[in-house]
Amino acid sequence: MDDLLVTEGRALKHVQVREYVRTLVTGAAPGSPAPSERELVHRFGVARMTVRQAMDALVVEGLLERIPGRGTFVARPRRTASRLTSYSEEMARRGLLPESQTLLARREQAGPGVARALNVSEGDAVIHWRRLRRADAQPMCIEDAYLNEVLIPGFLQSGMPTSLYDALEARGLRPTWAEDSINADVASEDEAELLELTPGASVLRHSRRGSAGEKVVEVSRTVYRADRFTMWLQVGAES
């Protein structure tokens, strides 16, 4: 939120110092020295506590590392839990070309399960979006996404986007938090036909409840061809 003030001419001093140091430091190799606190005091004509406030923020961010008696240095990037990735991003990471074919996109009344997951009342309007997704032209998965229409009015009318997560991000609603469940199963007849499998072939089922802040924005169920898809994830955080 402080960042918003940078565009204004009257940015807070500690923000000015922080952003100045950030530009110096982004892209620099881990271990490179940052300016010393006293150097920044002279450069900006501010008190040392102000400089420390600026540097503190960057240290908390994980961008800088202080070493008493030596100085302040660019920190080695910390490993943290994965950002939630969209299907497009996932496939791009694997070097595959993602494609999507909308099978269904309409308003529905929320059933009991979807209503509970989306934190809405049964019968409330939700958007149901079903897509067959391919990678390098081969069927990969079928995804049923349910969205809370109250949060994204006019979504269906605005033309369906390529990437759901990009569309949500444009509205400030990209999920940053998700509860997932994953299990192994076999394909139903309908699924097998769409995925070009024989019924009974192995599939991976993935359910997600994705939230942005306090709001549940997405509930989805995806069924993947097990022979083409292995889920990768990183969990935990470096101490």
Next chain:
Amino acid sequence: MDDLLVTEGRALKHVQVREYVRTLVTGAAPGSPAPSERELVHRFGVARMTVRQAMDALVVEGLLERIPGRGTFVARPRRTASRLTSYSEEMARRGLLPESQTLLARREQAGPGVARALNVSEGDAVIHWRRLRRADAQPMCIEDAYLNEVLIPGFLQSGMPTSLYDALEARGLRPTWAEDSINADVASEDEAELLELTPGASVLRHSRRGSAGEKVVEVSRTVYRADRFTMWLQVGAES
């Protein structure tokens, strides 16, 4: 109030204030007010910047939340990515009784795949621990864990623990970071026999590379009965 501080002979002032506030605040309901900064200034006879340093630390920890013009309050606990949980913890969470039967526990020479994953050289000594794991007396999964023997000397001789993660934790090596891969498959004949399945039944395969700090401490492959196991996980972090 001084009573709390007696344990520390020469604690730093901001640490004294921080720990005093922490004791007041732990267990308090989210939204409860913390002492105001000026109140702490008077109580401890310190400068306000010192109090702010103390409170800043608790805010960064996620314990407190500042609301300008109103005060400082106990924060609602933040959602963060799951701690890495052991099998025992996972089953306990589901209300099931975990059991483990060691099928194999010995030193081996690392093969190419395990060596690469564990960051050791091919042929280095590794510990291979294979267990059949049950939940409420029913077969649940087979786990093959590989451990870097250099990090845990005497592990095999010390008697096998019930929980690998507890044993690693006792050595300061509990993984806090993992790279996982998950896919769906069918049981092999050997797996089917141990898991009391028919060959070809659905299973969930889970591979993990778990690290503590910079060290890779655990590489494991686990095969779960799909009819009894659904993986749950939480990803991302609240913004």
Next chain:
DNA sequence: GAGTGGTCTAGACCACGAT
């Protein structure tokens, strides 16, 4: 108007690392 947190100053002394 009183109280709160947010920002900021202009100094100070300390422990520690490098030279």
Next chain:
DNA sequence: TCGTGGTCTAGACCACTCT
């Protein structure tokens, strides 16, 4: 010895909330 970050002081003004 000199420079570094770590700690600390005793004030100040601001914007904001609550009553």
